[in-house]
Each structure stands twice: as C-alpha cells, then as structure tokens.
Amino acid sequence: MKIGQASKTSGVSQRMIRHYESIGLIPRAARRDSGYRDYDERDVHTLRFIRRARDLGFGIEEIGKLLTLWHDRSRASAEVKAIALARAAELERKARELDAMRQTLEHLAAHCHGDARPDCPILADLSRDEA
Amino acid sequence: MKIGQASKTSGVSQRMIRHYESIGLIPRAARRDSGYRDYDERDVHTLRFIRRARDLGFGIEEIGKLLTLWHDRSRASAEVKAIALARAAELERKARELDAMRQTLEHLAAHCHGDARPDCPILADLSRDEA
DNA sequence: ATGGAGTTTGACATGATGTCAGAGTCAAGG
DNA sequence: CCTTGACTCTGACATCATGTCAAACTCCAT
Numbered sequence: 001m002k003i004g005q006a007s008k009t010s011g012v013s014q015r016m017i018r019h020y021e022s023i024g025l026i027p028r029a030a031r032r033d034s035g036y037r038d039y040d041e042r043d044v045h046t047l048r049f050i051r052r053a054r055d056l057g058f059g060i061e062e063i064g065k066l067l068t069l070w071h072d073r074s075r076a077s078a079e080v081k082a083i084a085l086a087r088a089a090e091l092e093r094k095a096r097e098l099d100a101m102r103q104t105l106e107h108l109a110a111h112c113h114g115d116a117r118p119d120c121p122i123l124a125d126l127s128r129d130e131a
Numbered sequence: 132m133k134i135g136q137a138s139k140t141s142g143v144s145q146r147m148i149r150h151y152e153s154i155g156l157i158p159r160a161a162r163r164d165s166g167y168r169d170y171d172e173r174d175v176h177t178l179r180f181i182r183r184a185r186d187l188g189f190g191i192e193e194i195g196k197l198l199t200l201w202h203d204r205s206r207a208s209a210e211v212k213a214i215a216l217a218r219a220a221e222l223e224r225k226a227r228e229l230d231a232m233r234q235t236l237e238h239l240a241a242h243c244h245g246d247a248r249p250d251c252p253i254l255a256d257l258s259r260d261e262a
Numbered sequence: 263a264t265g266g267a268g269t270t271t272g273a274c275a276t277g278a279t280g281t282c283a284g285a286g287t288c289a290a291g292g
Numbered sequence: 293c294c295t296t297g298a299c300t301c302t303g304a305c306a307t308c309a310t311g312t313c314a315a316a317c318t319c320c321a322t
Contacts, residue, residue: 003268147279165301
C-alpha cells in the first residue's frame with residue numbers, strides 16, 4: 001500500500017512516516033517503479049507500535065530501543081520494564097511540577113478580587129523584589 | 132549595568148534577554164557608546180517578572196499580556212485573574228494527561244516479569260493489532 | 263487523454279533555549 | 293602605552309516533533 005493508506009491505518013502522519021525513515025527509526029521503505037513508497041502490514045504494525053509508544057510519552061530514542069527489543073525474540077523483559085519504569089518516573093516528576101505550578105496560580109487567584117479594582121496579588125507576586 | 136549583571140540579578144540568561152528584546156516582549160535596551168546594552172533596576176525588575184511568570188508555566192504571549200496589565204495602573208484585576216485561571220486549568224489538563232500515561236505504564240510494568248524471560252506485556256500492548 | 267487525487271522532495275516555521283564563532287570593547291596591571 | 297583576559301556584540305546553527313507549502317511527478321477513473 002502507499003503512504004496515504006499506511007498513514008490512515010497506522011495513525012501516523014505521512015510527514016512523520018517520512019521523518020522516522022529519514023532519521024533511521026524505521027528502515028527505508030520499499031519503492032515502486034514510480035518512486036512511491038510501498039508498505040506492507042508489517043510496516044503498518046511497526047508504525048502503530050511507534051504511535052502508541054509516543055502516546056505513552058516515550059521519546060524517539062527510547063522508541064528506537066523498544067523497537068530493537070521488540071524485534072529481538074530472545075530479549076530479556078527486564079530491559080523493557082526498566083525503560084518503561086524510567087519513563088513512568090519521569091512522567092510523574094513532570095506531572096508534579098505542573099501541579100505545583102497550578103497550585104501556586106490557584107492560590108494567587110483565590111486572593112485576587114477579580115473585579116474592576118486594579119489590586120491584584122498575582123501581579124504583586126510576579127513583581128515582588130526578592131529573588 | 133551591562134547584560135551580564137542584569138542576567139545574574141534577574142535569573143534570565145543573556146541569550147533570553149536578547150531574545151525577548153528581539154521579539155518585542157521587552158523594549159529595546161538603552162545602549163552605551165560602545166554598543167553594549169545598558170540596564171537599570173526597572174529593567175531587571177521586568178526581567179524578574181518574566182522569569183517568575185515562565186516558572187509558572189505562562190507562555191510568551193500570555194506574559195506579554197501580563198506585562199501590559201502590570202504597567203496599566205488602572206487595569207481591572209479580573210483580566211489578570213482570568214489569565215491565571217486559564218493557565219491553571221491548562222496545567223491541570225496536562226498534568227492529568229501525564230498521569231494517565233504514567234498509570235498505563237505502571238500497570239503494564241507491574242505485569243511484566245522483568246527478568247531474563249522474553250515475555251513482556253509492555254511490548255505486547257504496544258504491538259497489539261487493534262487501533 | 264484529461265482532470266483530480268495522491269506522492270515526491272525540499273524548504274521554512276514553530277517555541278524556548280543552548281552554543282559557537284568571529285569581531286569589537288573594557289579594565290587592570292606591567 | 294600595550295597586553296591580556298573578561299565581557300559583549302551579532303548571526304548562525306541545533307534541538308524535538310511536527311505542520312505546511314510548493315513544484316514536479318504519478319496514478320486512476322472517466
């Protein structure tokens with residue numbers, strides 16, 4: 001099948017399919033006489049794998065490792081688990097960070113009248129003198 | 132003071148100070164005869180304001196609005212509050228998204244032996260057939 | 263054969279930031 | 293006065309994953 005179909009059935013944009021090929025995340029696609037890229041079910045399967053991994057927050061480099069492990073039938077699951085748990089820890093760290101920001105903002109907003117008066121603790125906090 | 136000092140006391144890198152100037156977030160800095168940028172306390176104060184806003188997850192565009200409101204003594208606090216609450220809501224959305232990813236990964240990892248055996252539910256999930 | 267849809271490559275853009283290079287400036291010490 | 297090292301200037305390139313646009317080419321159905 002051609003790239004449009006591969007894109008639709010895998011959920012990966014044509015742009016990113018070509019990109020993944022160009023950075024070597026996936027092998028160069030087969031070509032028809034016309035020059036069009038040609039994909040089979042296995043290729044689409046790989047693309048779906050990549051999309052799901054991206055949905056779970058894995059970076060391209062990590063996905064490369066996962067693909068290698070996926071293709072290695074004798075791999076040890078320990079490696080995969082370690083990568084997944086490292087990602088989970090990083091996601092938690094980021095989520096906590098965002099949550100701390102949110103709490104600060106909500107706290108400040110709660111003390112802001114939010115009416116026509118110019119007094120605003122939010123701006124006062126942002127412009128306070130201390131480092 | 133010169134840019135190095137302004138950077139140190141504001142916590143904004145020299146690179147970003149120049150960048151903020153180039154995109155018009157802050158006005159063009161005064162220049163000495165030498166061509167060096169020259170900052171005063173007020174400039175540094177503004178830079179600190181920007182840094183704190185970035186730390187709270189505001190994007191450049193929002194910071195531009197906040198700066199305008201900050202400088203407008205007759206502003207209504209309602210606008211500031213709305214911007215802050217919108218940011219808080221967005222931060223919460225993102226945090227939830229990361230948390231959902233983390234939960235999925237931890238769930239998968241919990242069912243992965245994590246030993247020398249090749250069986251791995253994590254890879255099985257990533258490569259499953261359904262969309 | 264013609265037209266519209268699909269594909270190709272390459273370039274440019276995003277957002278916030280880092281880094282590097284080459285050239286100019288400044289201040290302190292000999 | 294000159295040298296040296298620290299500072300600053302601009303501009304360019306890199307990141308990361310992604311979008312979009314354009315010009316040229318291919319495919320397929322009528």
